[in-house]
Amino acid sequence: MNLQPIFDIPEICSRLGIKHAVISPGSRNGALTIAFSRYPDIKCFSVPDERSAGFIALGMSLQDNQPTVLICTSGSAGLNYGPAVAEAFFNRIPLLILTADRPADLIGIRDGQTIYQKELFGKHVKAFFDLPVDSLNISHQQISKAIEITKNGVAGPVHVNIPFKEPFYPSPNHQHSISNQIQIEKNTTESPVDIFPKNEILRFKKVLIVFGQQSFNLDLIDFFKSKVKTKFACLGDVTANLHEVDDVVRHHDFYIESSNKDLQPELVITFGLSVLSKKLKQLLRSTEGLEHWHVGIEGDSADTFGKLTRTFRIDILSFLRELCELDHFDNYYKENWFKSELKTRTNLSIFNQEYAEPLAYQQVLYAIPDFVDVHLANSMTVRYASMLGLSQKNLRVYCNRGTSGIDGSNSTAIGSAISSSKATVLLTGDVSFLYDRNAFWHNHVPKNMLIIVFNNSGGGIFRLIEGPSNQPELEEFFETQQNSSSLHLANEFGFEYQQIRNEDELSLACHMIQNFKSGKHIIEVFTNKYTNEKSFKEMVKIIAPK
Incomplete structure (x- = not known):
């Protein structure tokens, strides 16, 4: 088996921003292990338990904002990545999963360490690539495309399955060098951006802003401190990373009741991912006539409250700047939130x-x-x-x-x-x-x-x-x-x-x-x-x- 295309994979990964690889020991993935461990510009970590390895890679991607490579052998090893892959998919974390496999003719005949690895993770990956068993037919574009998909639009995991036929170890005296003709196709397509819906927002006076889980964003925090103040009600639980902003409601689980009409908005605008508070979800799901808009440059949204009517592909800060120029919000509605919030903070302090x-x-x-x-x-x-x-x-x-x-x-x-x-x-x-x-x-x-x-x-x-x-x-x-x-x-x-x-x-x-x-x-x-x-x-x- 010609292993040159395998030894080119780390170079492609590095050129596209990847810094780390987490490798679990095995034999069928030997060529991948050797290729990555010998490549100087990607730091490799050996973690025996694939379930832990998957989450360790996920944690690395949280810090790097780049995909981390996961490498394992054939058989049940890849199945153990499942929980981490699902978490990465729903939490929008880029991962590149490289599973070694046996050739198709050895699968389903009781040969050792074989399972059905095609589309192993189902809908929990953004894309699946099943590479040819003849590694000479592995193109650079396939690998670069897989990496780009992990990052483009809504980030997430991509699975690349690589069958190896024996012999799949390099000969002891042979040193592979990187091909001098590696070709990479970078995706430069820009997504369209929506226009701020000023005239539509003017229809609503009771507006509630809800921040779901999101990364720490110092620009957003500074904007809140200098611009937003208490113009409208904004909620964010601990995973929203807005805890140092005084004017963000964050203790609402102590006082929200689904029957509390004074806290029910006409329009809820959400940013980020999942919302932790079950009581908040119950309040919004029970609000009759509620409209739900989701804002995010990725354009991806989920109908968490069963009220989703619009999705806007706009940067959060751009949207908030425009929103702060409006001055028609119901002050009484906003104060209902802040009165309860301030009382709760006082009670917490004692x-x-x-x-x-x-x-x-x-x-x-x-x-x-x-x-x-x-x-x-x-x-x-x-x-x-x-x-x-x-x-x-x-x-x-x-x-x-x-x-x-x-x-x-x-x-x-x-x-x-x-x-x-x-x-x-x-x-x-x-x-x-x-x-x-x-x-x-x-x-x-x-x-x-x-x-x-x-x-x-x-x-x-x-x-x-x-x-x-x-x-x-x-x-x-x-x-x-x-x-x-x-x-x-x-x-x-x-x-x-x-x-x-x-x-x-x-x-x-x-x-x-x-x-x-x-x-x-x-x-x-x-x-x-x-x-x-x-x-x-x-x-x-x-x-x-x-």
């Missing part, structure tokens, strides 16, 4: 309870320093963070809200920290943390990570959800009680470890969090699930504005 999860989360969240990257696990962690809020400067918040699964939080944070020199803080629950423990099973764990594990001995969220909390199977099959700690993992992978079991120990830990700059640390905060349930309900009752 909130003090017994030692339990709400108090622990509040103190930890407030102790996180400025200018760090914060990764939030799903389930209760991201919900506590959104309810209690953050206000630190230049704090970049990440969370796998594309699929909202607990898998991969550790790995995503590690991949992000590897690509960044900044201090990285991961907040996670015990189940999510232990589920992804193979995230540390490699030789690249960065030394700029602080992990805070909130250990309530199981899936505490199910005790707070009305459905499972009332079932006799709650403790055994929903919470899945466990008595493990992170101590052994910390010792195994070289983390400094600190255990918290009361408020005094928590205060000492928060001092360490405030001063965190580098190192490998795990702080494990132990709480009692019964006390947590009681304290959470009391917190909601105390903080909700009367």
Whole structure:
């Protein structure tokens, strides 16, 4: 098998901006592994567990804003990329997945390490390429096109399946060089941009702006601080990365009720991706006559509230600048939001309870320093963070809200920290943390990570959800009680470890969090699930504005 086209792939990747490749060991992908590992301009990382490898690559792409290459052998290896690929698809994160395969005549005849790899990820990739088994027919344009698709328009993963027939290792004495005739076709097509719909907006006085999950955008933050003020109501949960803007509503989960007519808009304009708040979704879904517009240069939208009427392909800042020139908004509607928001913030400032999860989360969240990257696990962690809020400067918040699964939080944070020199803080629950423990099973764990594990001995969220909390199977099959700690993992992978079991120990830990700059640390905060349930309900009752 002529391997020259395989050894050209890293060069194509590098020319199109790719900096990192995450490789899981195997034999059928040997030529790919050798080609990338010998190429000097792409940094390669060996991660044995493909499920963790997928999320580590995803975390790298979060930092680079470029696709990361994933490389694995044939068979079930590629299936283990599934959760990360789905997350990348729904969270618009570019990935280039290269799966080695066996020739078609060996598939389905009980030959080893073979599955049906064509279109392995179904609708969860932007495109699929099945390359010819004769590598001489692999064109440079096919690879460059796959890379460009990961970035063009709405970013996302692309799967390239590469069959290899034996022999697929280079001979020991042969050194492949890069072809001097590599041809790359760059996509320079520009998408059309819509015109700001001024006359249409004038029809609405009760306008609500909702920011879904989006990357930290300093220009947007500066614009809000200098221009927007309180002209209209703007909402953004913790994943919207607008926490340092005072005039953005962010504690709405304490006071939204679907029956609250004073908070129902005539028009909701959304930016970004998914919205965390279930109560907000219920409010908007129940609002009769509501129109929903989505704005974004990619032109992609989702009918989250069942009210979508228009999509505008306009840059967010351009849209907001035009919107701020209008002066017809209902001031009373805006004030309904801000009155509730300000009362909630006042109640939060004097909130003090017994030692339990709400108090622990509040103190930890407030102790996180400025200018760090914060990764939030799903389930209760991201919900506590959104309810209690953050206000630190230049704090970049990440969370796998594309699929909202607990898998991969550790790995995503590690991949992000590897690509960044900044201090990285991961907040996670015990189940999510232990589920992804193979995230540390490699030789690249960065030394700029602080992990805070909130250990309530199981899936505490199910005790707070009305459905499972009332079932006799709650403790055994929903919470899945466990008595493990992170101590052994910390010792195994070289983390400094600190255990918290009361408020005094928590205060000492928060001092360490405030001063965190580098190192490998795990702080494990132990709480009692019964006390947590009681304290959470009391917190909601105390903080909700009367």
